[in-house]
């Protein structure tokens with residue numbers, strides 16, 4: 001696409017004012033749906049971008065299917081499992097991000113998709129929604145619990161779960177954290193920095209914590225953990241917890257005293273719906289194979305697009321930035337296809353997408369950027385905001401921190 005995106009979209013609006021082509025695809029009142037399953041970092045952005053481009057009089061309508069009643073801001077979850085009083089900031093109201101979208105361009109369903117065919121999506125309510133285009137942005141970690149994911153669709157229950165884990169961490173004398181990825185390192189360092197009197201042990205199955213990243217970040221994370229006095233056990237895994245004896249048993253046979261265990265082990269992509277429709281497109285890890293255009297790698301499903309954590313692609317460290325970049329490609333390709341063109345936009349991971357800011361206690365963090373050749377840039381930072389600048393994320397989503405303006409979504413909502 002040689003034109004800039006905004007120039008291209010402006011041209012579409014100008015062309016729209018010209019007389020319509022002789023052969024129109026639909027009758028006057030028939031709706032053609034672009035169904036988007038999952039409205040988090042990827043799906044919410046795709047929904048907004050596509051719905052904004054729907055021209056007046058167009059038969060197309062975006063239909064969003066999202067299980068949660070609020071946008072779950074994952075970045076702050078490990079912190080809010082430890083620090084009290086900020087829980088509500090992890091739940092950004094859906095709606096304000098969609099302010100500029102006309103009502104007819106979007107329908108919002110708070111519900112769960114349970115089955116996909118070549119032509120339609122079925123909800124747990126039984127409703128069947130036919131689609132022209134389908135965007136699957138179901139992410140990862142649906143079966144995980146805190147600190148990686150909130151195990152509830154309702155904000156009030158999510159807040160209760162966060163308060164519950166805060167209390168348990170507060171009461172524990174010996175805390176064991178399993179998993180040395182970002183969530184485990186952040187939770188362990190926050191817990192020890194908040195409660196220095198506790199014993200905190202981090203167990204990780206690989207030789208180095210943060211193993212998906214470069215050696216520079218691995219060293220920085222190790223140093224941050226050690227500086228706080230956290231015991232690190234690497235190359236070992238949890239076998240079971242014996243609550244009555246107050247211990248966990250590791251694969252090596254070692255027993256570690258534990259009166260509260262937090263599991264931060266890896267997340268699995270939510271690809272079950274696609275596995276039923278196109279088993280060959282799902283890898284052993286559960287990721288969905290995609291083309292550079294973000295169309296599913298199954299020639300019989302050219303109108304099915306995949307983006308975000310559920311997609312298998314060359315992104316070195318899938319995160320919110322890569323999810324959003326993929327969603328932008330999906331949106332542009334769906335817009336091209338709606339206009340009768342070939343989807344030609346391609347996703348190419350950019351090195352800055354891999355940027356990660358890892359907190360190492362309440363007031364310290366390290367920002368890491370790694371390129372594809374293994375070069376790493378690291379910046380140490382001092383942090384003052386206990387809520388990790390969640391207000392910025394709210395503003396980015398068009399919301400006023402921290403007002404729960406869910407009523408802005410009501411004009412699009414259909415409850416199922």
Ligand SMILES: Cc1cc2nc3c(=O)[nH]c(=O)nc-3n(C[C@H](O)[C@H](O)[C@H](O)COP(=O)(O)OP(=O)(O)OC[C@H]3O[C@@H](n4cnc5c(N)ncnc54)[C@H](O)[C@@H]3O)c2cc1C
Pocket residue numbers: 037038039040041042043065066067068074075076077078111112113114137138139140141142147148149182183270307308309310318319320321323356357
């Ligand atoms: C603890 C933690 C901290 C993180 N910190 C950072 C960070 O600092 N920076 C960063 O860039 N990234 C961070 N990430 C990664 C980031 O959260 C993910 O990369 C990003 O959320 C992926 O977005 P997604 O839209 O692909 O999927 P997800 O965020 O996983 O969302 C999937 C959505 O789909 C919905 N859904 C799933 N199945 C269905 C269904 N059948 N029907 C209806 N709805 C459905 C879910 O309800 C959910 O809203 C962090 C992740 C975690 C777990």
